[in-house]
Amino acid sequence: QKEVEQNSGPLSVPEGAIASLNCTYSDRGSQSFFWYRQYSGKSPELIMSIYSNGDKEDGRFTAQLNKASQYVSLLIRDSQPSDSATYLCAVNEAAGNKLTFGGGTRVLVKP
Amino acid sequence: SAVISQKPSRDICQRGTSLTIQCQVDSQVTMMFWYRQQPGQSLTLIATANQGSEATYESGFVIDKFPISRPNLTFSTLTVSNMSPEDSSIYLCSVGGHFGIQYFGAGTRLSVL
Numbered sequence: 001q002k003e004v005e006q007n008s009g010p011l012s013v014p015e016g017a018i019a020s021l022n023c024t025y026s027d028r029g030s031q032s033f034f035w036y037r038q039y040s041g042k043s044p045e046l047i048m049s050i051y052s053n054g055d056k057e058d059g060r061f062t063a064q065l066n067k068a069s070q071y072v073s074l075l076i077r078d079s080q081p082s083d084s085a086t087y088l089c090a091v092n093e094a095a096g097n098k099l100t101f102g103g104g105t106r107v108l109v110k111p
Numbered sequence: 112s113a114v115i116s117q118k119p120s121r122d123i124c125q126r127g128t129s130l131t132i133q134c135q136v137d138s139q140v141t142m143m144f145w146y147r148q149q150p151g152q153s154l155t156l157i158a159t160a161n162q163g164s165e166a167t168y169e170s171g172f173v174i175d176k177f178p179i180s181r182p183n184l185t186f187s188t189l190t191v192s193n194m195s196p197e198d199s200s201i202y203l204c205s206v207g208g209h210f211g212i213q214y215f216g217a218g219t220r221l222s223v224l
Contacts, residue, residue, distance in 0.1 A: 032211035043203055043215040044154070046112075051210065088153060092211040097142050099213055101154045 002027045004091050006102035013109055019076040021105045023089030026070070032092035033065055033072045038104070039085045047087075048074060079109045113138050113206050117216030124194055124223050131190045132219045134204035139184035142207030145177070148218075149200045157202075160187040194223045 003026040013019045025033075032051055036044035050056045050063040050072065062075040072091075076083055089102040114137040124130050134143065143160040158166040158179055166179035181187045191198055199222050205213040 034212065043218045046212060046214065049210065049212055090213075097207055097211060098144075098156060098159065099211070100156075103153045 002091075002093060002100050004089055004100050004102035006087075006089050006105045008103055009106040009108075011105055011107045013079050013107065015079060015081060015109055015111050017079050019079050019083065019107055019109070021074040021076075021087050021089075021107070023072045023074075023091075023102050024070055025072070025089075025091045025100075027091065027093060027100070028067075028070060030091045030093065033063070034090040034092075034099070035061075035063060035072075035074045036088040036090060036101075037085045038088055044088055076107070079107075081109050081111055083107060084109045112208060112214045113140060115204065115206060115214060115216040117204055117219060119219055120217060121220040122222070124221065126195055126223060128194055129190055129192045130194065130221060131188050132202055132204070134187045134189075134216055136185045136206050140206040140208075141184070142213075143181060143187045144205045144207070144213065145179060145187070145189045146203040146205065147200045148203060154203065157189070160189075191221065194221075196223045199223045 005024045035048040037047045038044045048063040050065045056063045060077045064073045086104040086106045088104045090099040116135045145157040146154045156169050157172045158168040160179050160181040162181045178190045202219045204216045
């Protein structure tokens with residue numbers, strides 16, 4: 001059973017601070033990793049993809065991948081109230097095109 | 112990314128009935144998927160919709176309960192059959208893009224009374 005684990009939160013951060021989200025996965029052969037943002041009552045929206053070890057930055061978001069440790073993280077810099085949402089970590093199975101999702105981390109950014 | 116239209120957006124159904132959810136994409140895609148998201152939970156893959164052949168179901172999901180059609184590369188349907196209150200969920204279709212990325216439709220919020 002392939003697993004993706006996330007802390008459910010809520011992760012409460014003050015406006016302007018850095019939110020740090022973590023995700024671990026069990027399938028050592030996985031090659032593709034994604035972060036989706038899901039607002040309440042809405043469908044998941046892709047915000048970051050990462051495929052190789054290291055950091056990838058896109059605006060206020062930075063994804064970090066460490067395949068040896070089977071660990072993916074997402075940093076949100078200068079957090080805004082509009083960042084309040086559930087963030088889902090998703091991992092592509094090594095053997096196919098399916099995504100396995102973590103349980104999600106709920107983030108609350110307080111003004 | 113593709114534009115994905117999913118309908119209905121929500122429905123309230125009676126126990127024992129069936130509901131068919133449609134997913135239309137504005138471009139041809141090879142991979143289409145159906146997910147269920149129960150209240151307060153994450154996404155669980157129901158099946159991969161294969162064009163021209165039977166869908167591939169995940170453990171715990173069966174064709175008799177969740178029949179899927181994929182008549183062409185832009186359209187798929189998911190039917191939730193013989194519904195019970197436990198089927199109350201959000202049902203999402205997604206399409207596969209480059210490098211393993213998936214894009215999601217807006218979802219169907221189903222309530223079964």
